[in-house]
Amino acid sequence: MSWQENLINKLAMKEKIVYMVYDPFGLCFEPAIAKKIAESGVFFGDVNDSISLRLIFEEWADSFVHNALLIRISDKNQYIPFDIMRTAIKVDFHIDKFIPCLDSDVLGLIDSQHYQYLMDVTSAYRVGKLNYLDSMDFILRHIYKIAPEIIQTDVDLIRLLIRKHYLGIEMPQAIERRLISILSMQAKFKEWDFTRLIPNRAEFFTFLQRQWAFYLETQVFDNEIRRSLQSDEHLIVPFDDHDIRVFVDNLFADGILKAIEFEGLSETHWAWVGVIGDNQCSDFLRFEHLLTKLEKIFSNPDGNLFNEGFWGEVSQESGVLNANSYLLMDKLCDANKERLIQVNNNINRYFETWLLNSFGRLISTPSINNPNMVHKIPAWLAQKIHQGEKVCLLVMDGMGFQQWTRIKSCLAELNNIRFEESFSFAWVPTITSISRQALFSGKRPQLFSESLLTTDKEAALWRSFWDDQGLMQNEITFEKKVEKNATLESFTDLFHSPSLKAIGFVINFIDEQMHGMKAGMSGLNAVLDNWLKTWGFSLKINALIDFGFTVVVTSDHGNQEAVGEGWKNEGVKAETKGERVRLYRQPVNYSSDNENVLEWPAKKFGLPSDIYPLVSKGHHAFIQSGKKVVGHGGISLHEVVVPFVTITRRNDAKESEF
Template sequence: MNGWRKQIVDQIPYSHHSAILLKDVDNLLSDEDIILFLQEKNISLVQVDDRAEFRRIYEDNLNNEKGKWIYRVTGNKEFTFPFDMLQQGYYVELNIHDIMPSFSAQIIRQLDSEVLDALYAVSPQQQGSLSNKDTCNFILKRIYKLAYDLVETVEEWMNLLIQIHDSRYPLAPILKDYIKKTIERKGISKERLLLIESKGIFYQYLQGQWEEFVKQIINNDLSVKDGYLDTDTYHKEHFMHSEQIHRAIQHLFIEGRLQAVEIDIERNIPLCAQNGVKQRSYNPLKDIEFLVDKVISKLSIERKHNKEWIEIIDTYSQIKDLQLHYNTEKETVDSLTSQIEAQFKEWILTDYKALAGLSPYIKPAMVHHILPHLQLKDEKKQALIIMDGMSFIQWKQIKRTLESNFTFEEYGVFAWVPTITEISRMSIFQATIPRLQESIKEEKAWKQFWNKESISDMHITFENILAQGGFDSKELSALEKSNNKKAAIILRNIDKLTHGAIQGLEGMYAEIDVWLKTNYLQDLLSHLKESGYSTYITSDHGNKESVGIGKVKQGSLVETKGERARIYSDLVFRDDAAAQYSSVKWPNYGFSDDQHFLVAESGEAFVTKGQHIVSHGGISIEEVIVPFIKVY
């Protein structure tokens, strides 16, 4: 432990106190490395939001002499720890200003941990205290390397936006506002200034501009001469005439951020525009090779965090989508899959346990963070669509059919392991780790969560649907009740197709394609948008194509007999099965001590030897990391 993290940890007297009451004003403990360090010291981090629940957890832990606990209140919320707890425990308050006093706390408290790492490394070079303005300038110039103050034209503004939205460091809202105030003096329109706010909306804008460019320049043969675009007849002041812009966005087409435009006849397209134009002779080989290299580059990072794994599954899913769509390069993709799964298994067995302790306030890290994250949004009506069993791979296929009508902000969240519906989906609705969950139905849990926010049942709806045939808005109470505020909609289609996928992922791909042609999902999203909902799409777990290694014959000795996961109440029986079959003894992170788990290795299942299935329950990256999407 070093850097700013060491300064944080040094303020927590964990060696001398078993209960620490901590006010984390700037959310500093929401860091994987800090949480893992505390866990290695047998210290559990408990997020405090509800006083009654906090009291219950605190008193339960008083009787446990083995562990130590940090009870954390995040942000500047009004919360006073009870007097008796303050007498028994030790109170600490953490503040970002104590870590980097040279910079404005108002600015740097909005930065994520990776940006803080970079800022801390250069902070000794700054003597004296900086104002808000100077702190913004320092961060944008030294950390993000953005020459925002040199922007004079629309083309330069678009290049800057590409750089911002393509950065691995997210730009904090306060930094976006600072850039906008600087750029608005340069005469850039308000519409274009707002493109800094959302990556999805910016890419949608670029998509429209590119389609217009292709239509006017390429499809109309205006013309392409000797591999160069003749743009004399196109408005020179339009930023899309720039080859620099073309080069800057080419990888976005390969990665699926932008969609290539199909053209009517074969043409000699210049290199700087080739990826944005799809001709009849298109071969995905080069695109797959580009994406494979990108994943391998990510895999070479020695110390990976959850953010890197989300980036890996996002790119890998684009590769799989190309492979399934064009039925090509299976051996290349299978080889990459093996590399990913080997490293992901190593990571998940050591670092996954830290994720539950991360804060949901900036974005959710795990599925049980989703509702607390939505709770923080200033949105009058919210709809959460849970696509049961949807992996990132299926999302890529679904997204392609929807993106002409909608814009998406895409993130990834981690499911609970074992990745089965009754565990991971219940974690979404109860918004807590499995060990603290009640034995109630999903609908009741959904309503209870929002009841705590003073929203009555009359303003809350819950649907669990197998969406067949055309969409009918009258079948959804969320759309029939004009006064509704919170809508949960579970669509079971993908999970249903998963368990019937006798032709593997290729068969599932074809079946999903058939379902998408009914336009059910598109019509549902349109109606929710028209009804004023802010809509989110997520999944409870993904799925994995696997081959049977043989059925585990233990009869009633096992509580849950999943195809890729088995749950035991007796450790001896779990270990007996583990000794006989290729498997992983999964630690019961987040569960009570009387539950024990056995999960299949990647690509294997506890079914008849040699049988091919698509299932879930295990620890493969395709099962564990699922999409979390904001729909516009």
């Protein structure tokens, strides 16, 4: 019997029983256990407030399904209503007895998906009982593949940092601190500021960008002169090393590092990859690099690699790829256009299948460093405020990664800020009233069922969240249609009060433009570029930072270019008729022959029990056949996975005047 079966067998899932599962290690989310729970048909609740718990309990009690209700708690002090507590059978899920050689506090830091591997490797190596620090080091070596004792040179170090940040390896802060402590003990690395470079992706790539400029300077003079240059004294990254060069090529092609203006480099030098030349040529090279990379990944993908981090990275890269394709559309041959269509179709096909199987787990799974779903963003912001920061949540309604690529280019003129780019998952159906209310309230949609199809309650939900966090009303503000404040003065009037700590802003421009856009995605991106300049987007972001705010730019949902396939009258009135979604208040009979329409399991996935959505897959739209549209509501990658970007002042930049 496997350890997963050992735990699952504690539960009679086909009996109408309430189980209170104390699960401090997140074992309910371990892949094999999560699959068993999902397949059993049990009601599963992983909730942090009694109202949510009450809704789940009453829904289960009133149902005719004779399956168990599992209530997962991670804290035994969590309040549970007495009548629910009284009826529940208490069960403990602990990992200690299955991995006894590692410190339980360290095990509690890492994702439960790693536990099976740790059992295998500790058994294979016959590991004895390890203390807290030794357990940390064991995790570093075997989970994150980092052996600090063999990092002896600058090349080793850069290879580690690029692998961590380029591949998006996230590790708990306590384990990062352990890595920093070990590396800082080595005198040879005294020039390296690990406290900034290891935890912070944006800080590392800003550092690498500056180092690139120093490196280029060293390539245009002979060795004797070069040794006297001040830039050479500051150059500590060995870019000429073969292993580093391979990474650098990819970093420039992916747009993570930016090519710079430079003269004097020999024509055959490899460093031209990071020097500004023919812009269109550079765009095409990046397009070809990303297209080939994604083709390779999705020609025969390993489904075991599919998780939210994988799809977040794919969304970012394919966003850059597609944004570049519209800039190059007149220059792309038919074969390249067909390759792009095919890779987008493959990505969506795999993503949509994964999402249907994983969305329930995603709702409940704790985030590591950044919120993995939009309803978890307010709690993440609250941590910032409790640490003494002021935050502005700027929601760009309808923004996907294609549009973020354009916005990021606009912000490049601000050389005193840094980005921390990540992603978050929108709620499905991907419509404003559902996902944006979840974003501002910090709640699942089933908890605001009365306002599900309107946005009129957003300000109240935002203020209610911060009231629960202990903020005063004069420390909170909320404003929609911020783009109507065209001048810098009128914009800063929205947040000039020194008492403000939590700002909620909505910019509706992208969403409003997409619904009337006849020129498709290329037209949407073009009008966005123009608006960013005329509205002065970068100046307004800079003003927020000057006033001391950490700015978080995100979206309630993205968008998808689609083609109408028509839709027959179902005989039932739809509550909402979007281009990519239909919402009903009762079950609908529809032809299952249409493989591009999916009945989304709303009740299972956190929506009110009286909502029945039909959502679009692929490029399908519920509109006139053949008509093209940019819309949302469906489950394509670029509707669901949206940018989550933190913008702050660079540590080496001039302090604010305000």
